Amino acid sequence: xSTVDRTPKPSFTKGLFLGQIQSELVMPFPLIEGDERVRVxxxxxxxxxxxxxxxxxxxxxxxxxGDDVIRDLGERKLTGMFVDEKYGGLGLSQSGYCRxxxxxxxxxxxxxxxxxxxQSIGTKPLYLFGxxxxxxxxxxxxxxGRKLAAFVLTEPNVGSDAYNLETWAERQSDGSWLxxxxxxxxxxxxxxxLTVFARSELGHVALIVEKGMxxxxxxxxxxxxxxxxxxxxxxHFNNVRVPAENLLGEPGDGFRIAMxxxxxxxxxxxxxxxxxxxRFLEIAYxxxxxxxxxxxxxxxxxxxxxxxxxxxxxxxGLESSSYLTTGLVDAGVADFSLESAMTKVEASDRGxxxxxxxxxxxxxxxxxxxxxxAKALRxxxxxxxxxxxxxxxxxxxxxxxxxxxxxxxxxVASIKLSDPxxxxxxxxxxxxxxxxxxxxxxxxxxxxRAFSGRVSSVAGQVVRLRDAAEGALRTHGKKVQEKxxxxxxxxxxxxxxxxxxxTIARASAIFARDGEPISGAEKTVAMNYLxxxxxxxxxxxxxxxxxxxxxxxxxxxSVRDRRGYPFEL
Ligand SMILES: Cc1cc2nc3c(=O)[nH]c(=O)nc-3n(C[C@H](O)[C@H](O)[C@H](O)COP(=O)(O)OP(=O)(O)OC[C@H]3O[C@@H](n4cnc5c(N)ncnc54)[C@H](O)[C@@H]3O)c2cc1C
Numbered sequence: 287x288s289t290v291d292r293t294p295k296p297s298f299t300k301g302l303f304l305g306q307i308q309s310e311l312v313m314p315f316p317l318i319e320g321d322e323r324v325r326v327x328x329x330x331x332x333x334x335x336x337x338x339x340x341x342x343x344x345x346x347x348x349x350x351x352g353d354d355v356i357r358d359l360g361e362r363k364l365t366g367m368f369v370d371e372k373y374g375g376l377g378l379s380q381s382g383y384c385r386x387x388x389x390x391x392x393x394x395x396x397x398x399x400x401x402x403x404x405q406s407i408g409t410k411p412l413y414l415f416g417x418x419x420x421x422x423x424x425x426x427x428x429x430x431g432r433k434l435a436a437f438v439l440t441e442p443n444v445g446s447d448a449y450n451l452e453t454w455a456e457r458q459s460d461g462s463w464l465x466x467x468x469x470x471x472x473x474x475x476x477x478x479x480l481t482v483f484a485r486s487e488l489g490h491v492a493l494i495v496e497k498g499m500x501x502x503x504x505x506x507x508x509x510x511x512x513x514x515x516x517x518x519x520x521x522h523f524n525n526v527r528v529p530a531e532n533l534l535g536e537p538g539d540g541f542r543i544a545m546x547x548x549x550x551x552x553x554x555x556x557x558x559x560x561x562x563x564x565r566f567l568e569i570a571y572x573x574x575x576x577x578x579x580x581x582x583x584x585x586x587x588x589x590x591x592x593x594x595x596x597x598x599x600x601x602x603g604l605e606s607s608s609y610l611t612t613g614l615v616d617a618g619v620a621d622f623s624l625e626s627a628m629t630k631v632e633a634s635d636r637g638x639x640x641x642x643x644x645x646x647x648x649x650x651x652x653x654x655x656x657x658x659x660a661k662a663l664r665x666x667x668x669x670x671x672x673x674x675x676x677x678x679x680x681x682x683x684x685x686x687x688x689x690x691x692x693x694x695x696x697x698v699a700s701i702k703l704s705d706p707x708x709x710x711x712x713x714x715x716x717x718x719x720x721x722x723x724x725x726x727x728x729x730x731x732x733x734x735r736a737f738s739g740r741v742s743s744v745a746g747q748v749v750r751l752r753d754a755a756e757g758a759l760r761t762h763g764k765k766v767q768e769k770x771x772x773x774x775x776x777x778x779x780x781x782x783x784x785x786x787x788x789t790i791a792r793a794s795a796i797f798a799r800d801g802e803p804i805s806g807a808e809k810t811v812a813m814n815y816l817x818x819x820x821x822x823x824x825x826x827x828x829x830x831x832x833x834x835x836x837x838x839x840x841x842x843x844s845v846r847d848r849r850g851y852p853f854e855l
Contacts, residue, residue, distance in 0.1 A: 390558055465523040
């Protein structure tokens with residue numbers, strides 16, 4: 287990786303809502319280079335070598351990926367990819383970790399999720415918030431795969447609204463905690479090291495609970511549509527006494543720890559999905575290049591070819607925004623929560639559409655139960671729902687952007703938008719990174735000349751986003767917090783602009799490093815993605831002015847009144 291500058295920097299996407307393009311945050315694109323490249327290549331090779339013998343069907347039948355698999359991955363340190371070498375991990379950067387997660391996503395959605403639960407959200411709270419003692423105590427076993435970690439947040443009455451937890455932790459006179467409550471849908475819930483989120487009189491807490499503690503029980507496990515080797519558990523706490531030294535951070539930090547972990551963890555879902563999309567494309571290609579109908583190969587029909595091209599362009603765009611975001615983390619940008627949320631939404635939606643296209647191209651073949659796409663269909667459907675449901679993420683992005691803009695407009699600041707963090711996740715408290723109204727050029731600086739037209743287009747889109755966001759604030763005032771259709775369009779527009787910037791940055795970096803390829807193929811795929819996404823952004827922003835929202839609300843009321851379809855034929 288190029289030199290890492292750890293000084294806190296402001297949020298790139300909040301800047302977009304203010305009409306700013308902070309080129310220095312995204313240019314040059316953070317390619318994995320130097321020593322880090324060597325380490326990442328070695329980890330990718332190790333994962334590939336091992337995964338070649340992994341059997342997803344066997345894991346599914348067994349209902350667990352297999353203790354032997356975890357042991358073998360542990361021996362390769364692939365269960366501790368970002369954990370520091372001193373604790374037995376590989377010490378990879380965020381970009382490096384996410385790059386290896388692509389390999390897991392390519393091979394099997396379930397194994398990718400088990401790895402993600404253990405590392406991205408299970409081990410991450412300790413890694414980010416543990417003291418040296420806590421890290422020394424738990425990280426070596428977790429990195430080596432001798433123990434598995436879980437992230438224990440969701441409850442029967444608490445899903446997206448994670449602030450309102452019911453699990454209760456009572457502080458005891460000796461500083462320990464007495465934990466009571468029930469959690470559900472917990473991956474690795476019956477395993478070893480659980481970061482449990484609860485409320486207490488001192489605010490939210492994050493407690494490390496270990497397998498075997500008195501009062502801790504799990505099960506029965508959930509039977510699920512997909513991800514069947516993921517061992518999804520109910521977890522019960524009946525007067526579980528948790529020692530004082532198992533508290534992460536301070537009392538009151540629990541919600542922040544949960545949200546920061548998710549912000550950080552979402553990125554590997556993005557790259558695991560792009561790994562999956564590459565596999566879908568290959569499966570589709572293999573089929574349409576060999577299957578003949580109407581005296582020719584299916585690939586020779588334009589509507590077939592268009593689906594393959596769409597998938598390739600989407601993967602290109604998604605890779606660009608995913609690795610731009612991981613690069614922000616590696617460069618020490620403190621506030622990457624919006625980029626991480628946008629990448630998660632983009633990956634999970636586009637991954638699903640890509641799977642649908644591949645499925646279509648396979649015809650009836652993919653509908654057969656033992657087909658990998660049939661399994662992927664079951665495994666991938668959860669991605670738009672967990673680790674932050676996509677609509678909740680859209681609201682989060684828009685409200686954070688609007689809040690930044692409202693604070694920046696003296697005459698609008700008085701409407702005081704409430705903190706979207708509490709409703710939708712922790713609002714990044716990066717005061718040092720607050721965006722000022724400094725005049726700055728609104729063009730992306732440093733792009734390759736091949737993209738100068740696109741750079742101008744993006745500049746125009748950013749101005750329109752800012753105008754639209756300002757218009758929303760002035761039209762709706764504080765009520766903009768309830769205007770989710772406005773929020774959705776603003777979030778989609780911001781996300782589209784971000785992914786275009788990422789794509790320009792990525793292709794520019796490749797052209798700068800390797801020269802513009804003579805084949806023109808990479809420029810073509812980048813251009814195709816950029817133009818498609820530009821049109822999508824235009825549609826979203828136009829939709830703020832011209833839409834059917836009033837009908838939507840009326841129909842919604844009719845559905846409520848009739849408790850279903852309201853019309854007779
Ligand atoms: C396979 C699987 C694995 C999981 N693993 C874990 C785990 O390891 N640890 C853990 O803690 N949890 C885990 N979960 C729980 C998961 O994170 C939750 O399912 C998720 O947070 C959504 O909560 P919910 O399902 O209760 O949906 P709800 O919160 O009830 O929401 C349902 C839908 O309502 C809509 N909605 C909700 N709120 C809003 C809003 N404010 N604005 C607009 N629309 C809204 C969205 O469309 C949303 O998808 C897992 C779940 C599954 C199914």
